[in-house]
Amino acid sequence: MSDALDGLVSAFQPGPTPGPGRTPGKIGMTILLVLWVGLGLLPFYVSIRDIELATGKIGRPGTLTVVSCESLGEGRYDCKGRFVADNGEARTVAVSPDSTVGDVKRAQLAPQGERAVATGAVGLLAALTMPFLGVGVLGFVPYVFLYVLRVRRGRRFTVILGSLLTAVSLVGVVTGMVAAYS
Known part of the structure; x- marks a missing residue:
């Protein structure tokens, strides 16, 4: 019984922290950042058609x-x-x-x-759910760029900006979901 408990306890212990040589190199970090930005921009691209429909443009x-x-x-x-x-x-x-x-x-x-697709305010709010999600994904990208480039100046501002963008994203996504289900 104690062996099972020891295994469970050890599963929740922190693992080794990454040290020099264990983080991605320049190419790996560039790939990760490009994928992150792409993932953040994708919701904007995907929702263009729904926004055009909700606003009556098409x-x-x-x-x-x-x-x-x-x-x-x-x-x-x-x-x-x-x-x-x-x-x-x-x-x-x-x-x-x-x-x-x-x-x-x-x-x-x-x-x-x-x-x-529904039109008016409800339709537009529902269509904007995905772009708000994209804002949340991209919120901390400026901080990560400064961190990767080892720029110390401006990090506090980018953390505040990222937190603000994430909060706006959360409110927008929840509002859009409520509008979609109303």
Whole structure:
């Protein structure tokens, strides 16, 4: 019994700290930083289409009524809706899986006609969830650059900036999620 307990206790003991020669070299650190920045910029790129739809820049305006939501198991749903364009044309489209049958809202039909996205403040906040996540990912990149380049001046400011950006990111993501599910 004590051997099992010793194994459990040792699992939570701190391991060796990295020393010289155990951190990535210049090439490795450059690769890590490029991947980090790429990961932070990806949400901005991915959400461009949804933001354009939510603001009405692209697509066709109309009214969306959620008509069915089918459970796919494991908490996933496939929802369908009836989109009626302002000119009277109607079609069945895919809608957000967080929809509720009977929901009626203003929406934009995507140019391909396969899905509709809520418009107005709620749609825009929901579309901005991913960019806010990107802000959180990128928040501490300036500090890491200063650390990697061994620049001591300005680190305190970049920590404060990173903390502020992370807080703004958290508020934006939570607000966007609440908007998406309302």
